[in-house]
Amino acid sequence: MLSNLARRRWLGRTNTAILWSRKLATVADQVHKVKLSKFEPDNFVDYAQLAHKIETARQIVRRPLSYAEKILLAHADEFEGSVDRGATELKLRPRRIACQDATAQMAIIQFMSAGLDSAAVPTTVHCDHLIVSKEGENSDLPAALEAHKEVYDFMSSACMRYNMGFWKPGAGIIHQIVLENYAYPGGMMTL
Numbered sequence: 001m002l003s004n005l006a007r008r009r010w011l012g013r014t015n016t017a018i019l020w021s022r023k024l025a026t027v028a029d030q031v032h033k034v035k036l037s038k039f040e041p042d043n044f045v046d047y048a049q050l051a052h053k054i055e056t057a058r059q060i061v062r063r064p065l066s067y068a069e070k071i072l073l074a075h076a077d078e079f080e081g082s083v084d085r086g087a088t089e090l091k092l093r094p095r096r097i098a099c100q101d102a103t104a105q106m107a108i109i110q111f112m113s114a115g116l117d118s119a120a121v122p123t124t125v126h127c128d129h130l131i132v133s134k135e136g137e138n139s140d141l142p143a144a145l146e147a148h149k150e151v152y153d154f155m156s157s158a159c160m161r162y163n164m165g166f167w168k169p170g171a172g173i174i175h176q177i178v179l180e181n182y183a184y185p186g187g188m189m190t191l
Contacts, residue, residue: 036095036122037182039165043122045095050074050186057083075188096122096182096189100174102129105151108158117162124165124182125155126174141170 036043057073058065061083065073073083077091097119099107104125111119130151131144145152152169159166167177178191 101127126167127169
């Protein structure tokens, strides 16, 4: 059994060693797929695929990649040759689309005109931008619901029809909802 002095010395050395040991962020081998969101149990993030794409990109460009480059190249379609900063055009595939209500109306109409049955990428519509803040929630939210009822009804029914998530007025601000429910390390989404 260690004396108190010996225990403090041992803990002091251990903590110092832990404090000064270098740690690098890596993709864990045992984690391959993770649910994209608790609201969409059938959509997954495939970290093994993202890691493979990053490694492939690293071999092509033959230099260390910044964190932003890793995210972009992990979500790029297959590319060939070199990737030159500011010159190469990449075709990117975000893993999520989040629309705010002021612009989602036109996006949904364009989507409907394409004749597709559902969105290819998990998509959500967040009703927060058409609410004008003047006097507080108790008067501003009912005023927005009355003024934009037709818009909210259209977006709600379109989201249901095309398998998109719908966050009704008063549910919260788009950026906070996305951060709390949909953001994940290494992810790429379009807001």
